[in-house]
Each structure stands twice: as C-alpha cells, then as structure tokens.
Amino acid sequence: MADDGKPPRSPGLSRRDFLRGSAAAGALGTGLLAGASVVDERKASAPRLEAGTEIVGPGAVPMTFRINGKTFDAVLEPRVTLLDALRDHLDLTGAKRVCDRGSCGACTVHLDGKPVYACSVLAIEAAGRPIATVEGLGSVERLHPLQAAFVDNDAQQCGFCTPGFVMAAKALLDRNPDPSLDEVHHALSGNFCRCGTYAGMRRAVLAAAKGGGHA
C-alpha cells in the first residue's frame, strides 16, 4: 500500500503500534484514567525484551535528525512524536498539528522519501533517517513549481492544511509525474481542508504535473 498514496504510513514503529503493543503488555492504554506511570509499565515489560535490545527512556535521550539535508540534534523523551519534535524543538512549524491521530494529513512530511503523518511516528524512530518537510521544498523568494501552482490557483485560504497538502501532492508527483484527476483525488484523500480549497488544489496539482513542476 505504500506506493498508492494512501494512507501514508510509517514503515517503522508508529505511535499507534506503540500504544497497541503497550496496552497488550500493561496498562498504558488506559493511563489517562488509571494514572499508570511509564516507569512501571517498562519494568513490567522489561523481561519480555529480546537480548541485546537497547533500552532508552523514559527520560530524555539524545537524537540526531537528518531534515531537508541538514543535521539537527535534540534531547527528547522517547514518547515525543516526530511532529512535536519538529514543531516544538526544531522550530520547523510548517507541518501542523490538527487531529494528532493520523487522520487529517496536516502534519504530512516525507520519511525515507514517502509521505507519513508526523503525528503518528515517534521522533526516535525517525532519527537518522532522511526527513523532508515543506520548509525544504522552496522558499518565499524561490517557490518550488508545485508551490507556485498552489499560489497561482489559490489552493489555500486559511492555509493551515496547505503544507500537508503540498507534501502529499509532492509525493504523488515524485512517483507519478502525470496523474489523472482520479489519481490526484486518491493521493490527497488522506488530507482534509476545512475552508474548502479542493477546486484550487485539483487545478494546482494538475498544472504542476503538466508543467513538469516536480523536481
């Protein structure tokens, strides 16, 4: 499913996988009500780890990220998502937090060249792997052709969903430079816009494709 554009998914351990695994082992899944601590949870599951497994956390640990071709260092708790690492610790706020549970697409970034929901990937799982965010695509002074097509076709109003749509569309054009309208719909169906800018987005993505607008 990874190449069809939906739904973007981490090839590694997602937050949902993490929570599911934890709930099976202990009580973290109900932690909000039960007040269970992460420390107790880890102790309970520690004997089940395979030999040689590196144990990190629950305290902050150093991580190194490769984002838009640059290296960033941060010291973060293992429970911090890639989205929160980008936004709160690395000042890369293009990816937005909207649903925070992998269903709206506003936090779409590329990990290993594929679109993922950054809210549903743990930062520690993304460390060391190539990450591309909207900030790496183009600048206000030098827009990427796809971004220019979004501007020309007014494919944004409030703009809060826009970086996610741009990254989802970029992923589509990277693997399919000449998509049909149905393929555009399919690739962007994991993202939501509330202002209703889909008409402009359709035109923008098709125009960028026609103009060879992906790099």
Place this chain on the structure above:
Amino acid sequence: MPEKDDTPKVEYRWPEAKDCRLIGKRISRLDGPAKVTGSAKYTYDTHPAGMLYAKVVRCPHAHARVTKLDLSAARRMPGVRAARAINGPGSEIQWALDEVAVLAATSEEAAEDAARAVVVEYEVLPHFVTEEQIDRAPNVKAGEEEAAGDPEGAMAAAAVRIKGRYGIPVVAHNCLEAHGQICEWTDKDNLTAWCSTQAVSAVAGQLAEGVGVPAANVRVITQYMGGGFGSKFSADRWGVECARLAREAGAPVKLMLERAPELTVAGDRPSAYAEIEVGAAADGTITAWSSRSWGSGGPGGSGSPPVPYVFQPPNRRHRHSSIPTHKASARAWRAPNHPQGCFLTLSAIEDLAHALKMDPLALVRKNLPITGKLAKVYGEELAVADGLMGWKERWHPRGEGGKGPVKQGLGLALHTWGGRGHRSNCEVTIYPDGAAEAKLCSQDLGTGTRTVVAIVLAETLGLPLAAVKVSLGDTRYPTSGGSGGSTTVGGVSASTRRAAQNALAELFAKAAPELGTTPDLLEAVDGTVRVKASPEHKLTWRQAVGLLGRTPLTASGANPGPGDLTNSGVGGVQMADVSVDVETGIVRINKMVAVQDCGLIIDLKTAESQVYGSLIMGISYALSEEKVTDPVTGIMLNTDFDSYKLAGIGDVGELVVHMMSGPGYDERGVIGLAEPPVVSPGAAIANAVANAVGVRVPYLPLTPERVLDALAPATDGRTA
C-alpha cells in the same frame, strides 16, 4: 487634528471599471507564498522563549456538580509551574468537557502527566441532549409568533397543500487551527497575547478585563489564523485562564485546544427542526404558509432561523421555540440561522412543486415577486444557473432518475445576506522613498483581507501591488471590526480607500504647484502624478513623494464615512446534480453550480475561492456532518476526524462558480461574500436527492442510513 484649508475636498467613490488596473481582476493572494512554504507563523506556531504548555482538566459529564477538586498532587508533578481551579467545588457544569482546572508545565507531556494527577469528584445531575424530541424537553422557550394576512383562510382556500417535517442537526466548526492563544507578560502590567481570533481589536479588551489591567496594556497579535467560521470572536474563558497562568508562572504559556474539545466545546451551529404547511394556487402561486420550528445550541437554546426564507407569502404564520440542552454553547456559524432557514423552507417549497407537478425552477420563478427587492437579481441568477447546469434540458419529475439502482436528480435553492462593511479605521502612510503602507487592526482569516487592502491601496495610489505594504492583525494599528457577518471586505476596503484618497489629496496639494495646476485636476496613475487633461504633464511617483521632504505623510480613513463605498443585501442561486445508489443509500455529488452577487468585486480570484469553499463546506454538512451526542451519557461521540466526517477532495464533484458583476451590480459598492454562498447547499442537495430517489429525505446529513430509511416505506410498498 486641525483642518487643513489647502486640502481639496475629496469625493469618495470607487473608480469606474474601465479605469481599474487591479480592482475586479484575478489576483493571487499576497500571503500565498508564506502559506505554501510553511513560513507563515500561526498562533499555534508561536514559541516565545521559556514557553510553558497548558493542559485543561475537563468534566466528563454533561451535567454535574463539582464536589471535590484537589490540585495539590498535580502541583508536585515534575515540571509544573502553575495550576488553577476554574470550576471549583460547588460549581455546576452545564456541558461535557467544560473546564474544571488548568495547569502549565515545562513540556506538553509533563502537563499531560500532571493533568492526570488532578483529583476531581462530581455529583452527576440529569441531562437533556435530544432537542429534536421537543415533546420530551424539560424546558421550551416559545418565541413570539410572526404572522401576516389570514394564514388559516388562505390555507383552507389553497388549491394544493403540503405538510412536512424537516430537520438539520448541530454541526461543529472544526477549525483546523484549534482555538487557543499564547500569553506572555512583558512586565507585571503588560500582556502580549497571540490569539487565533477573528476579532483582534475586541479580544484585547476581554483579556484585559479578565486579568484586571487596562485594555491599553494588552497587545493582541494575529498574523495568520487557521479558520474560525464564526467560532472565534471571544477571548474565551480559556484565554483569560491562559493569561492568568502566565502571570502566576512568570513565563509565557501556550494553551491550544486538543481536537476532542475543539469539536465538543469550541464549535456548535444550532440545530433546527420544523413542521411546515404550505398552500398554493393551481398555477403555483404560494398563498399560505404555516410553520413552527425549534432547535438548540446548548444552554442558551437557539436563535430563530428565518422561516419562511427568502419568500414571504402574503398569508403566513411562524413561531420558533428555543430549547436549552446540556451541550456546549452555540457559536456563530457562517451566516447564522440562514442555512437552517434555507434548508427548512426550500425543502418544503420543493415538496410543494412535486405536489403541483411543477418544475421547481418554474415554481421559484413564479414566486419571485414575493422575494422582495432582490427579485430581479434572483431572476438573472436563475437564468445563468439554468444555463450552467443545463436544468431545462436535464430536469425530470421526481423519482424518474433512471432505471438502474443509481438514480440521478437535480435540486436548487436560493439565499440572501446583508454584508454591509463594518466599522474600520485605516491609516495610510506614504514614505519619502515612495513606499506606501496601510495599517489597520483587522485580521485575515484566509478570506484575502490582506490582499484586498493592498489592491485598494495600490489602485488608489496608482502603484503596482509590489510597492505597497499591508500591516494588520495587531492592536498597535487602528481599530477595525471583527470578521463576522461578511462585513470585513466592505469595512476595510472602504476605510482603506478613504485613507488612501486622503493621503493622495495631501500629496496632490504639494504636487499641483510643480505642475502649474490645482490639486483637483490631478490623478495618480501608472506610478505617476499627472494632469488628467494632459497626461504628458506629470511627475514620477518618486518625484512627487520627494516633495514631502524627509517626513512621511500619514492620513486616516474610516468606515462608515462619506461616499457610498459599501452596501448591504446580496442574492445567490445554487443548483445541485447528484447520484444516489438506492441499494446502498450513498449520495454522490456530480456537479454544483453557484451563481452569486456581492456588489463590487475587489479580487475576483479570492472572491471565487470564497464561493468554492462555501460549496465544499455545504456539501460536507449536507452529506456527513453532525455532532452526535449520546442520549444516555450526554457526551459527544464523534470527536475526531475519523467519525466527524468532512468532505474530502474526491467527494465534491464538479464545481462551477459564476460571479455576477457589471452594471446593476458594481455600482452598489462592496458587499460581503464569505457567508451567503454557504447557505444554499444543504437545501439544493437535499432537493436533488428527493428528485433522484422519489421521496423526501427529511433530515440532514443525508447519510446512507437516512436515505435508506426514507426509501423503506416505498420499498415495502413495492414488495408487499
């Protein structure tokens, strides 16, 4: 400010279409590049040094009394810097997820951990959340009856009568940027707040009152905001609490709502249900109307939707009842009360057309005389919509939508709105280097306010867009109204036009002697100040502003003010083409046509975007949006994007937008646009579904379940 005798009297008006280089053209929004690159900094993206993260402890019950609240353990949790009770022991909670306590900590994770350590106990009280069942409501507030003529007599005399019951549920605003703000005390008396708000000028005063400092000590900043739709006018209690936490902690605090509270407590368009009876003469003339409606938007009940909508039959009677519920309070939702009034009214009128065996387009045309002063506009728009949809060729009587399981149908609706420009003050400065800047404390919600102000300023000064700057979204600029009621474009374009014309008049006074003429004979065009009658006698813009010396020139403009720059009252017509699978109940939008008037258009591109966006938001509430509240627990069930369904890019079909402009439209001045086109989609789509499947699906959203329910009696009849 002393009056200057040498300033010529300015005649405030919009330039004629033939003279416009920018106004009415298709211009890309100026902040588009910042948005597509992620460099636009929203409230949610703001991160002052040392910022703390706030978390709110919320009541899980729809109606309860707080009996115990203990913050002591939470205060001892790692990283916690401040904690406050909001609804302490004895407080009565009126809706689920209302705030009980709030705290701030050094990381969001630490704040979440600490919020779990807050101890709250409740006495659960009985709740009522099912207002559609008016007969079971413990409290019904009946409104005044509105009546005209002789509704009973006219109904009895009508050749054809229909009766129907219709309903439209509570929906959420679901702003992608959640409600919230970041508060920082720059010293003990002065607060800076980055707020996701539609009303920068007004929110400062509310925050000031909440924290007990003079309003002049509060600075509010909103450079970019991620959607409001009417739900972000207030500082809100969480805003005041954020400021209090920041003061208590001695550090900036960020408090943004998570998605579940955003959907549950921060957005609520009231529901509306109605029983309607309509009577008509055999030729389709509507002669009698009788209806009662009811609805709720939380503890305060609901406002009265305009029923009958657009059409005012000579003999009519209507009463609305407001029902308090234990659900979060209503907030204005694009064109408050109109989508409800339109859906209820136009559904009944389409049912009447069916009873009369008339094409609804013919019925609407027949009754245009009772739509009032917009009758001519509606008539012209219906003709355009007819052509764009191919209605005349493609419409078929109800239920004749094809032989297979997928039935096709057409529906239409029409709407109105006011939209006169609000109070606005603008300050225009022309700098000695030739730059020009407009400053005003308005806000750009994504509607294109920045771009509209820049277009008006550049057009007035005869400069290219790139030569002007717009500064807004900061209480340090002159006060401008909140962005509600589609009043912003009229307000800011008028205040900017007047300020720019005033600035130009001062510049002309300096330039006239240089050109050997008088100021009233000058014009600013194409980067020059020149003599109207002999354009070869000119100064370049730089030469003209050079006459200012080293001091910039600043002039102000306000709305309301002299000259008819803004107006009120627009009309719009929409048509929907749908396919409905009668085996699955799934409704697909094939095509929507929107024909809209808004007086003088400043930016055709962003104006069209408002209408496209309205169609899409309308498709969304017509097909899938509803805040589902569990009657047993009183809790909203669908508090995420998986279960509160928005239309996606593949769900909206072909969209056609036509803006009415030119003679008869432009000369009225600028009128707001953001709300009117979102009124009609619910009715137009529901009418198209009725036309397709042969029966009325009386309640929005038109989910597969509701479609199949409506079809069930017909199916039973066939199989019996």
